Amino acid sequence: MTKEFNVPPVVFPTGNGISVGYVNQRRAPMAPFQPARPPSSSSAIPFLSFDIGSAASSSGTFGGTISASVASGSASFEDEEPLLDELGIHPDQIWHKTKSILNPFRVNPMAYKDSDLSGPIFLYLSFCLFQLLAGKIQFGVILGWIVVSSIFLYIVFNMLAGRNGNLDLHTCTSVVGYSMLPVVILSAMSIFIPQGSNVIRYAIAGVFVFWAARACTNLMVALADGGEEHRGLIAYACFLIYTSFSLLVIF
Secondary structure: OOOOOOOOOOOOOOOOOOOOOOOOOOOOOOOOOOOOOOOOOOOOOOHHOHHHHHHHHHHHHHHHHHHHHHHHHHHHHHHOOOOHHHHOOOHHHHHHHHHOOOOOOOOOOOHHHHOOOHHHHHHHHHHHHHHHHHOOOHHHHHHHHHHHHHHHHHHHHHHHHHHHOOHHHHHHHHHHHHHHHHHHHHHHHOOOOOOOOHHHHHHHHHHHHHHHHHHHHHHHHHOOOOEEEEEEEHHHHHHHHHHHHHHHHHH
């Protein structure tokens, strides 16, 4: 026997006093939100409403200004010096000084009146590169020895010359650096010399050390006043300097 129950309809109150019937009754659809439109203008597209004539005149003004600035910039670039000259690097001067060292018996001291460090830095890097090819990483050692050698020779020469000494540290460093060319050549040759032939290596190293010491001595005596009477002591100091560099190559 089944029983039937009568369920009354569910009523939800609304704000406007209208009652909604059953639960499954849908709410009336609402219109989508529409923003307020701007006031009507003469142009249908707002961002195109500008004066074409004024834009053309302004673009002509900017074009003339840009072309004038480009022309003045190109003229200023033509008047500028080359980049190497601005950095103080003169390849012709470096080559002339390096070629002068190749003749140990006739070094031209006039080429070293204008001292520079570009050539010595190039020879230093070459020396380090040849040592690296020989399996020796000595960048810091070589740089430290060059600095110490330059200061040592500068102090020795000025102590010997006394008040007449007019050799500055920049010129001394430049002379020591350019006179390293024989040691650089020795380092390049040592790559192809067998390691077992020590007598040959010592003999070749002695020749190149004598070459470098003689070139450095001639330049030091010619560039500074009062150096002729102390040539022997200066030559001994130069011999010690380049012997120490040759030991890096031999061992």
